[in-house]
Amino acid sequence: MQFLEIFLGILTAMGGFVEIGELTFMLNAGSKFDYRLLWVVALGTIGIIVFGEIAGRIAAVRGQGLFHVIRERAGIRLGLLTLAAATIVCLLTCAAEIGGIALLWQLMSGLPYRLLIVLALAFFLLASWFLPFKWIERIFGLLGLFMVIFIVLACKVSPDWSSVVAGLVPSLPQGPTDQRLLQSYYAVALLSSVMLPYETYFYAAGAIEDKWTAKYVPANRVIVILGFLLGGTLAAAIMIAGKSLLGPLNVEAQLPGTAAIVVAVELGRAGLCCALAGMFFAFAGAAIETAFSCAYNIAQFFGWPFGKVRAPRTASRFTFAWIVAFVLSAVVVLTGVDPIRVVEYSIVFSVVILPLTYFPLMALSRDRDVMGVHVNGVIANTLGWFYFVVICIAAAAAIPLLVLTHGGEG
Amino acid sequence: MRRSKPRGNLDLYRRVLDHGLVDADGLPCGTVDEIEAAGKPGEPLEIVALLVGPAAWTPRLPALFAIISRLLAGSRLVRVPWSEVAEISEQIRLRSTAVALGLGVTDRRVGRWLARLPMSGYEPK
Numbered sequence: 001m002q003f004l005e006i007f008l009g010i011l012t013a014m015g016g017f018v019e020i021g022e023l024t025f026m027l028n029a030g031s032k033f034d035y036r037l038l039w040v041v042a043l044g045t046i047g048i049i050v051f052g053e054i055a056g057r058i059a060a061v062r063g064q065g066l067f068h069v070i071r072e073r074a075g076i077r078l079g080l081l082t083l084a085a086a087t088i089v090c091l092l093t094c095a096a097e098i099g100g101i102a103l104l105w106q107l108m109s110g111l112p113y114r115l116l117i118v119l120a121l122a123f124f125l126l127a128s129w130f131l132p133f134k135w136i137e138r139i140f141g142l143l144g145l146f147m148v149i150f151i152v153l154a155c156k157v158s159p160d161w162s163s164v165v166a167g168l169v170p171s172l173p174q175g176p177t178d179q180r181l182l183q184s185y186y187a188v189a190l191l192s193s194v195m196l197p198y199e200t201y202f203y204a205a206g207a208i209e210d211k212w213t214a215k216y217v218p219a220n221r222v223i224v225i226l227g228f229l230l231g232g233t234l235a236a237a238i239m240i241a242g243k244s245l246l247g248p249l250n251v252e253a254q255l256p257g258t259a260a261i262v263v264a265v266e267l268g269r270a271g272l273c274c275a276l277a278g279m280f281f282a283f284a285g286a287a288i289e290t291a292f293s294c295a296y297n298i299a300q301f302f303g304w305p306f307g308k309v310r311a312p313r314t315a316s317r318f319t320f321a322w323i324v325a326f327v328l329s330a331v332v333v334l335t336g337v338d339p340i341r342v343v344e345y346s347i348v349f350s351v352v353i354l355p356l357t358y359f360p361l362m363a364l365s366r367d368r369d370v371m372g373v374h375v376n377g378v379i380a381n382t383l384g385w386f387y388f389v390v391i392c393i394a395a396a397a398a399i400p401l402l403v404l405t406h407g408g409e410g
Numbered sequence: 411m412r413r414s415k416p417r418g419n420l421d422l423y424r425r426v427l428d429h430g431l432v433d434a435d436g437l438p439c440g441t442v443d444e445i446e447a448a449g450k451p452g453e454p455l456e457i458v459a460l461l462v463g464p465a466a467w468t469p470r471l472p473a474l475f476a477i478i479s480r481l482l483a484g485s486r487l488v489r490v491p492w493s494e495v496a497e498i499s500e501q502i503r504l505r506s507t508a509v510a511l512g513l514g515v516t517d518r519r520v521g522r523w524l525a526r527l528p529m530s531g532y533e534p535k
Contacts, residue, residue, distance in 0.1 A: 062500045064430075071428045071441065076470045079428070080479075129527075132534035303430040303441035304517060311533040314437075316521035 006219050012141030013203075013227020018234055019286030020100040020256065021093065021343035022193040023279070026235055027253040027262070029186050030242025035159075035167025038236055040187045042168055044194030045232030047387045049224050051358055054365045054380060055200045056220035059207035061374045066204050066361065067300035073360035082356040083301050089353060090198050090290040090297075091325060092346035095332035097287035098124070099339025100256050104280055107257045114334055121330040124287060128322060133209045133308035140285030146278030147234055149263055149271055154237035156266050157244040164240065178405075185401040185408055188394045189344070192351035194235060195391070200357070202289040205296040209307050217374055255340065256283075291329065295321035344408060351398045354391040362388060420498070422457070430501040431462065431490070431513070438501075439508035443467035446489065459489040460502070462513060488512050 029037045055066055062069075071079045102116035109116070128136065173183035207220065238259075245262045246253060253259060256279055264272035292308075299306035299318040306318040313319075333339055362384050366376045376384065402408070420426070426442055433439045443466035449455040465487035468479045490504065490511055497503040508514040524530045 064500060068430055075428060076443070076467050077472070080471065080475075130529060134534070301441075303438050305438045305514075309534060311531045312527070313521040313524045313530040314533070316517050316524050319524060320520050 006222055008138065008142070009219070009223040010227040010230070011145060012137055013223055014230040014234065015141040015144030015147070015282070016199075016285050016289065017228065017231025018144070018147055018238070018282050019093070019196075020096050020279075020283050020339070021196075021347045022235055023238060023256070023259055023282075024253055024340055024343065025186070025189050025193050025347065026238035027242035027246060027259060029190055030239035030244075031246035031250075031252060033183055033186065034243050034247065035163050035239070036171060036183070037187055037190055038164065038167030038239060039170045040190045041194060041232055041236050041239065043170070043390070044191045045228055045235070046383070047191070047390065048195045048199060049228045050380065050383045050387055051195070051200050051361065052203050052224040052228060053221055054361050054376070054384060055204040056207050056212075056224060057217055057374055058361065058365055058371070059204040060212040060216045060220055061214050061371055063208060063213075065208055065296055065300040065306075066201050066357065067297045069364050070357070070360045071301050073363050074356075078356065079301065082353060083297055085349070085353040085356065086197060086201070086297055087294050089346050089350050090201075090294045091329050091332070092342055092349070093196070093198060094287050094290035094294075094325060094329035095337075096339040096343035096346060097283045097290065098326075098329055099333035099337075099342065100283045101280060101287070102333070103256050103339065104260075104276060104283070107260070108276065117330055117333055121326060124284070124291070124326050125323065127284075128288060128291070128326070129312070133206070136288055136308070137206060140281050140288060143281035144278060144285050146274045147282050149267065149274040149278055150241055151234060151237040153263055153266055153271070154240040154244075157241065159240050159244055181401060181404050182408070184397065185405040188351060188398050188401055189347050189408070191390075191394050192347045192354070192398070194232065195354060196347070196350055197354055197357050198286075198290050198293040201293040201297055205292070205300075205307075209309050211309075214374060287326075287329070291322050291325040294325040295319075341407075345402075348398050348402050351391065352395045355388065355395050358384075358388055358391065425498055426460070426502065429498075431460070432501045432503050433508040433511070433513065434496075434504060434506055435508075437508055437514070439504070439511070439513040440488070441467075442502060444470070457492045459491050460495070461487060461489055463487040486515070 058069060059065065067083060070082055074082065098117060098120050101120045102113055105111070105116045105120070106113050131139070173180035207216070212220070241262055242253070245265065251258070259279065260272055260275045263275035295318050296306060298321050304317045305315045307315055332342065364370055366381055368375045422445055427445055429442050430438055431440045431442060440462040442460045443463060444461040445457060446459040446461055447455045448458045463486040464480060464483035465485045468476045468483065471479055488511065494504050494506055494511065495502055496505045504511065
């Protein structure tokens with residue numbers, strides 16, 4: 001594998017790390033809880049590195065996507081339940097991203113919101129139909145790097161770095177019961193937003209699209225560790241910006257425009273343009289990844305031909321599936337539902353399906369008969385099971401916390 | 411890790427059931443949804459065919475979900491004779507093409523519909 005390919009893979013992984021839900025939760029968590037939840041970002045980043053590496057390794061060694069593995073290991077009953085839940089979560093996330101893009105375009109053009117949703121749908125259908133996989137991956141991943149403006153912003157606001165470092169140390173929620181519940185809710189939501197399952201689905205599917213083989217295992221490790229680590233840094237920078245700029249004003253980010261204004265206040269017009277471009281490509285990338293994840297998952301589960309490397313009429317049901325995913329997602333936001341509320345629910349429900357997704361991965365990746373010399377080592381096994389316990393606890397707590405905090409309203 | 415069709419013991423549950431099928435041209439053409447076996451009491455079971463399609467996997471679901479799934483997915487069933495299995499590895503490789511075995515019918519039907527759109531036959535190199 002060429003050095004350039006690994007380098008681009010790292011940047012693409014970083015550029016595709018943040019989406020609308022993560023952006024909103026990071027800003028609000030910073031605004032409400034200062035740096036006290038930074039450790040959750042660190043925890044989630046290592047978690048997505050662990051499972052991303054395992055998923056990429058399985059794809060490289062076996063040439064199989066996640067839902068092939070889930071079907072083989074979990075069987076039809078549990079597998080179908082996981083598929084249904086993953087599809088709903090991906091559709092909700094895709095709907096939120098399309099809504100987020102329409103809101104961004106409305107901010108720039110003033111055109112009606114619903115018209116912009118239809119235009120966004122047309123944009124996604126055309127881009128996904130005509131662009132090859134490599135281009136989709138590179139364009140939206142690399143141009144999503146405009147989001148790095150948030151790291152510039154975090155440095156510009158000169159945070160108290162000792163407090164930032166202190167935030168990386170895990171701590172229990174403090175204060176009155178409702179505050180503790182709200183902080184716990186945010187901790188679960190942040191963990192879920194960093195470890196969103198579609199990132200793993202799409203990453204593994206991308207490895208198959210790129211025809212990875214066992215010789216890509218070391219490259220997979222480098223891309224996942226560096227790419228997601230940089231992505232986690234970007235997420236932390238957004239939280240720092242939220243604490244420094246929204247916290248003192250007691251403002252809650254309810255629209256993507258809030259994030260843009262945060263940048264504009266400190267970095268002026270150039271910063272605003274970078275933030276808007278970064279958000280557009282980040283949301284658009286996430287919309288395509290989630291719609292395609294629906295199609296990849298269903299195709300892998302039922303054994304259909306899939307992939308952008310095949311002609312649409314050869315992988316016809318796969319193609320039809322992503323078209324339907326985009327249309328259904330657009331219909332969800334066309335009903336007038338608030339995309340930020342949609343993404344909040346999709347993120348909380350995502351954590352519920354994480355154990356269902358990751359258990360078959362762990363079961364297969366530690367099976368020497370199947371993985372040969374690429375079976376999990378001590379580190380992958382220890383971290384994998386540790387994170388499995390963590391996501392099981394988060395999954396069990398997610399719905400009760402959602403109810404007890406009135407959907408995060410406190 | 412590849413192995414051709416084994417002659418001795420074979421763990422059907424781990425190695426065959428719910429595994430993907432690939433035809434003679436290397437095209438994915440479904441999943442082993444059920445296994446058909448024949449035999450009499452006291453005699454060893456003999457695998458007769460692999461069953462593919464909603465009519466094979468819906469009965470494996472709890473009753474209510476089976477009914478809903480059958481309504482949504484239909485009741486198509488294709489029997490792939492065991493003699494058609496060429497190799498059992500990560501996927502089950504078949505000796506014939508999907509067309510010859512009657513697999514991937516819906517794919518070809520949807521493919522004909524998509525063929526009306528521009529660049530539907532474009533395969534990136």
